[in-house]
Amino acid sequence: MDIEVTFPGGKRVDATVGAFTLRTDQPAELGGEGSAIAPFEAFLASLATCAGIYALGFCQARKLPTEGLKLTQRYEVDPETKLPSMISLTLQLPDGFPEMYRGAIVRAVEGCKVKRTIMAPPSFEVVALSPKVSAAVLPGA
Structure with a gap:
Protein backbone atom coordinates (compact mmCIF):
# COMPACT_ATOMS: atom_id res chain seq x y z
CA MET A 1 0.00 0.00 0.00
CA ALA A 38 0.07 18.06 13.80
CA PRO A 39 1.54 14.79 12.47
CA PHE A 40 2.45 13.43 15.90
CA GLU A 41 -1.02 14.13 17.26
CA ALA A 42 -2.47 12.40 14.17
CA PHE A 43 -0.32 9.37 15.03
CA LEU A 44 -1.64 9.35 18.60
CA ALA A 45 -5.20 9.90 17.38
CA SER A 46 -4.84 6.90 15.06
CA LEU A 47 -4.14 4.75 18.12
CA ALA A 48 -7.13 6.17 20.02
CA THR A 49 -9.54 5.86 17.10
CA CYS A 50 -8.33 2.33 16.32
CA ALA A 51 -8.94 1.33 19.93
CA GLY A 52 -12.31 3.07 19.71
CA ILE A 53 -13.42 1.14 16.64
CA TYR A 54 -12.52 -2.12 18.39
CA ALA A 55 -14.60 -1.10 21.43
CA LEU A 56 -17.50 0.00 19.24
CA GLY A 57 -17.33 -3.16 17.13
CA PHE A 58 -17.33 -5.31 20.27
CA CYS A 59 -20.51 -3.63 21.49
CA GLN A 60 -22.26 -3.62 18.13
CA ALA A 61 -21.53 -7.32 17.52
CA ARG A 62 -23.25 -8.14 20.82
CA LYS A 63 -25.99 -5.51 20.56
CA LEU A 64 -24.67 -3.86 23.73
CA PRO A 65 -25.42 -0.22 24.52
CA THR A 66 -22.98 2.35 23.12
CA GLU A 67 -24.67 5.56 24.24
CA GLY A 68 -22.27 6.95 26.83
CA LEU A 69 -19.38 4.72 25.73
CA LYS A 70 -16.25 6.85 25.83
CA LEU A 71 -12.55 6.19 25.37
CA THR A 72 -9.88 8.53 26.72
CA GLN A 73 -6.22 8.22 25.80
CA ARG A 74 -3.54 9.84 27.93
CA TYR A 75 0.20 9.66 27.63
CA GLU A 76 3.24 10.54 29.69
CA VAL A 77 6.34 11.98 28.02
CA ASP A 78 9.89 10.95 28.88
CA PRO A 79 11.69 14.22 29.74
CA GLU A 80 14.91 13.09 28.05
CA THR A 81 13.63 11.60 24.79
CA LYS A 82 10.48 13.77 24.58
CA LEU A 83 8.68 10.60 23.43
CA PRO A 84 5.73 8.89 25.08
CA SER A 85 6.88 6.59 27.87
CA MET A 86 3.38 5.40 28.81
CA ILE A 87 0.10 5.43 26.91
CA SER A 88 -3.10 4.74 28.81
CA LEU A 89 -6.47 3.92 27.26
CA THR A 90 -9.47 4.22 29.57
CA LEU A 91 -12.92 3.02 28.55
CA GLN A 92 -15.91 4.62 30.23
CA LEU A 93 -18.58 1.98 29.89
CA PRO A 94 -22.19 3.05 29.39
CA ASP A 95 -24.97 2.54 31.91
CA GLY A 96 -26.35 -0.96 31.63
CA PHE A 97 -23.12 -2.44 30.25
CA PRO A 98 -23.02 -6.07 31.42
CA GLU A 99 -20.27 -6.71 33.97
CA MET A 100 -19.60 -10.09 32.38
CA TYR A 101 -18.21 -8.29 29.28
CA ARG A 102 -15.84 -5.89 31.07
CA GLY A 103 -12.72 -8.04 30.62
CA ALA A 104 -13.72 -9.06 27.11
CA ILE A 105 -14.05 -5.49 25.84
CA VAL A 106 -10.63 -4.66 27.30
CA ARG A 107 -9.16 -7.65 25.43
CA ALA A 108 -10.92 -6.50 22.26
CA VAL A 109 -9.41 -3.02 22.55
CA GLU A 110 -5.98 -4.55 23.19
CA GLY A 111 -6.31 -6.18 19.75
CA CYS A 112 -6.18 -2.80 18.00
CA LYS A 113 -3.89 -3.09 14.97
CA VAL A 114 -2.18 0.25 15.64
CA LYS A 115 -1.33 -0.81 19.21
CA ARG A 116 -0.12 -4.21 18.01
CA THR A 117 2.12 -2.51 15.43
CA ILE A 118 3.65 -0.28 18.11
CA MET A 119 4.21 -3.31 20.35
CA ALA A 120 5.90 -5.28 17.52
CA PRO A 121 7.47 -2.49 15.47
CA PRO A 122 8.25 -3.00 11.80
CA SER A 123 11.65 -2.26 10.34
CA PHE A 124 12.00 1.10 8.60
CA GLU A 125 13.86 2.12 5.49
CA VAL A 126 14.32 5.63 4.12
CA VAL A 127 15.52 6.08 0.53
CA ALA A 128 16.24 9.40 -1.22
CA LEU A 129 16.05 9.45 -5.01
CA SER A 130 17.43 12.14 -7.26
CA PRO A 131 15.43 13.07 -10.36
CA LYS A 132 17.82 10.95 -12.46
CA VAL A 133 17.29 7.76 -10.43
CA SER A 134 14.41 5.55 -11.50
CA ALA A 135 11.81 4.50 -8.96
CA ALA A 136 12.43 0.97 -10.25
CA VAL A 137 15.44 0.76 -7.91
CA LEU A 138 13.19 1.08 -4.87
CA PRO A 139 12.73 -2.07 -2.80
CA GLY A 140 9.43 -3.68 -3.67
CA ALA A 141 9.05 -1.73 -6.92
Missing part, protein backbone atom coordinates in the same frame (compact mmCIF):
# COMPACT_ATOMS: atom_id res chain seq x y z
CA ASP A 2 1.30 3.44 -0.92
CA ILE A 3 0.60 6.67 0.91
CA GLU A 4 1.36 9.72 -1.21
CA VAL A 5 2.71 12.74 0.70
CA THR A 6 2.57 16.27 -0.69
CA PHE A 7 3.75 19.64 0.60
CA PRO A 8 1.09 22.31 -0.09
CA GLY A 9 3.04 25.18 1.50
CA GLY A 10 4.28 26.50 4.79
CA LYS A 11 4.62 23.69 7.34
CA ARG A 12 1.65 21.80 5.90
CA VAL A 13 2.10 18.17 4.87
CA ASP A 14 -0.75 16.13 3.40
CA ALA A 15 -0.99 12.35 3.10
CA THR A 16 -3.34 10.76 0.59
CA VAL A 17 -4.50 7.22 1.32
CA GLY A 18 -6.85 5.93 -1.34
CA ALA A 19 -9.70 8.43 -1.66
CA PHE A 20 -8.88 10.27 1.58
CA THR A 21 -6.42 13.04 2.39
CA LEU A 22 -5.12 13.65 5.89
CA ARG A 23 -4.07 17.27 6.19
CA THR A 24 -1.47 18.20 8.81
CA ASP A 25 0.22 21.40 9.92
CA GLN A 26 2.52 22.48 12.68
CA PRO A 27 1.25 24.72 15.47
CA ALA A 28 2.05 28.43 15.25
CA GLU A 29 4.74 28.14 17.93
CA LEU A 30 6.59 25.70 15.64
CA GLY A 31 6.29 27.90 12.55
CA GLY A 32 3.04 26.55 11.15
CA GLU A 33 -0.40 28.07 10.92
CA GLY A 34 -2.10 25.56 13.21
CA SER A 35 -4.60 24.94 10.41
CA ALA A 36 -4.74 21.17 10.93
CA ILE A 37 -3.71 18.45 13.33
Whole structure:
Protein backbone atom coordinates (compact mmCIF):
# COMPACT_ATOMS: atom_id res chain seq x y z
CA MET A 1 0.00 0.00 0.00
CA ASP A 2 1.30 3.44 -0.92
CA ILE A 3 0.60 6.67 0.91
CA GLU A 4 1.36 9.72 -1.21
CA VAL A 5 2.71 12.74 0.70
CA THR A 6 2.57 16.27 -0.69
CA PHE A 7 3.75 19.64 0.60
CA PRO A 8 1.09 22.31 -0.09
CA GLY A 9 3.04 25.18 1.50
CA GLY A 10 4.28 26.50 4.79
CA LYS A 11 4.62 23.69 7.34
CA ARG A 12 1.65 21.80 5.90
CA VAL A 13 2.10 18.17 4.87
CA ASP A 14 -0.75 16.13 3.40
CA ALA A 15 -0.99 12.35 3.10
CA THR A 16 -3.34 10.76 0.59
CA VAL A 17 -4.50 7.22 1.32
CA GLY A 18 -6.85 5.93 -1.34
CA ALA A 19 -9.70 8.43 -1.66
CA PHE A 20 -8.88 10.27 1.58
CA THR A 21 -6.42 13.04 2.39
CA LEU A 22 -5.12 13.65 5.89
CA ARG A 23 -4.07 17.27 6.19
CA THR A 24 -1.47 18.20 8.81
CA ASP A 25 0.22 21.40 9.92
CA GLN A 26 2.52 22.48 12.68
CA PRO A 27 1.25 24.72 15.47
CA ALA A 28 2.05 28.43 15.25
CA GLU A 29 4.74 28.14 17.93
CA LEU A 30 6.59 25.70 15.64
CA GLY A 31 6.29 27.90 12.55
CA GLY A 32 3.04 26.55 11.15
CA GLU A 33 -0.40 28.07 10.92
CA GLY A 34 -2.10 25.56 13.21
CA SER A 35 -4.60 24.94 10.41
CA ALA A 36 -4.74 21.17 10.93
CA ILE A 37 -3.71 18.45 13.33
CA ALA A 38 0.07 18.06 13.80
CA PRO A 39 1.54 14.79 12.47
CA PHE A 40 2.45 13.43 15.90
CA GLU A 41 -1.02 14.13 17.26
CA ALA A 42 -2.47 12.40 14.17
CA PHE A 43 -0.32 9.37 15.03
CA LEU A 44 -1.64 9.35 18.60
CA ALA A 45 -5.20 9.90 17.38
CA SER A 46 -4.84 6.90 15.06
CA LEU A 47 -4.14 4.75 18.12
CA ALA A 48 -7.13 6.17 20.02
CA THR A 49 -9.54 5.86 17.10
CA CYS A 50 -8.33 2.33 16.32
CA ALA A 51 -8.94 1.33 19.93
CA GLY A 52 -12.31 3.07 19.71
CA ILE A 53 -13.42 1.14 16.64
CA TYR A 54 -12.52 -2.12 18.39
CA ALA A 55 -14.60 -1.10 21.43
CA LEU A 56 -17.50 0.00 19.24
CA GLY A 57 -17.33 -3.16 17.13
CA PHE A 58 -17.33 -5.31 20.27
CA CYS A 59 -20.51 -3.63 21.49
CA GLN A 60 -22.26 -3.62 18.13
CA ALA A 61 -21.53 -7.32 17.52
CA ARG A 62 -23.25 -8.14 20.82
CA LYS A 63 -25.99 -5.51 20.56
CA LEU A 64 -24.67 -3.86 23.73
CA PRO A 65 -25.42 -0.22 24.52
CA THR A 66 -22.98 2.35 23.12
CA GLU A 67 -24.67 5.56 24.24
CA GLY A 68 -22.27 6.95 26.83
CA LEU A 69 -19.38 4.72 25.73
CA LYS A 70 -16.25 6.85 25.83
CA LEU A 71 -12.55 6.19 25.37
CA THR A 72 -9.88 8.53 26.72
CA GLN A 73 -6.22 8.22 25.80
CA ARG A 74 -3.54 9.84 27.93
CA TYR A 75 0.20 9.66 27.63
CA GLU A 76 3.24 10.54 29.69
CA VAL A 77 6.34 11.98 28.02
CA ASP A 78 9.89 10.95 28.88
CA PRO A 79 11.69 14.22 29.74
CA GLU A 80 14.91 13.09 28.05
CA THR A 81 13.63 11.60 24.79
CA LYS A 82 10.48 13.77 24.58
CA LEU A 83 8.68 10.60 23.43
CA PRO A 84 5.73 8.89 25.08
CA SER A 85 6.88 6.59 27.87
CA MET A 86 3.38 5.40 28.81
CA ILE A 87 0.10 5.43 26.91
CA SER A 88 -3.10 4.74 28.81
CA LEU A 89 -6.47 3.92 27.26
CA THR A 90 -9.47 4.22 29.57
CA LEU A 91 -12.92 3.02 28.55
CA GLN A 92 -15.91 4.62 30.23
CA LEU A 93 -18.58 1.98 29.89
CA PRO A 94 -22.19 3.05 29.39
CA ASP A 95 -24.97 2.54 31.91
CA GLY A 96 -26.35 -0.96 31.63
CA PHE A 97 -23.12 -2.44 30.25
CA PRO A 98 -23.02 -6.07 31.42
CA GLU A 99 -20.27 -6.71 33.97
CA MET A 100 -19.60 -10.09 32.38
CA TYR A 101 -18.21 -8.29 29.28
CA ARG A 102 -15.84 -5.89 31.07
CA GLY A 103 -12.72 -8.04 30.62
CA ALA A 104 -13.72 -9.06 27.11
CA ILE A 105 -14.05 -5.49 25.84
CA VAL A 106 -10.63 -4.66 27.30
CA ARG A 107 -9.16 -7.65 25.43
CA ALA A 108 -10.92 -6.50 22.26
CA VAL A 109 -9.41 -3.02 22.55
CA GLU A 110 -5.98 -4.55 23.19
CA GLY A 111 -6.31 -6.18 19.75
CA CYS A 112 -6.18 -2.80 18.00
CA LYS A 113 -3.89 -3.09 14.97
CA VAL A 114 -2.18 0.25 15.64
CA LYS A 115 -1.33 -0.81 19.21
CA ARG A 116 -0.12 -4.21 18.01
CA THR A 117 2.12 -2.51 15.43
CA ILE A 118 3.65 -0.28 18.11
CA MET A 119 4.21 -3.31 20.35
CA ALA A 120 5.90 -5.28 17.52
CA PRO A 121 7.47 -2.49 15.47
CA PRO A 122 8.25 -3.00 11.80
CA SER A 123 11.65 -2.26 10.34
CA PHE A 124 12.00 1.10 8.60
CA GLU A 125 13.86 2.12 5.49
CA VAL A 126 14.32 5.63 4.12
CA VAL A 127 15.52 6.08 0.53
CA ALA A 128 16.24 9.40 -1.22
CA LEU A 129 16.05 9.45 -5.01
CA SER A 130 17.43 12.14 -7.26
CA PRO A 131 15.43 13.07 -10.36
CA LYS A 132 17.82 10.95 -12.46
CA VAL A 133 17.29 7.76 -10.43
CA SER A 134 14.41 5.55 -11.50
CA ALA A 135 11.81 4.50 -8.96
CA ALA A 136 12.43 0.97 -10.25
CA VAL A 137 15.44 0.76 -7.91
CA LEU A 138 13.19 1.08 -4.87
CA PRO A 139 12.73 -2.07 -2.80
CA GLY A 140 9.43 -3.68 -3.67
CA ALA A 141 9.05 -1.73 -6.92
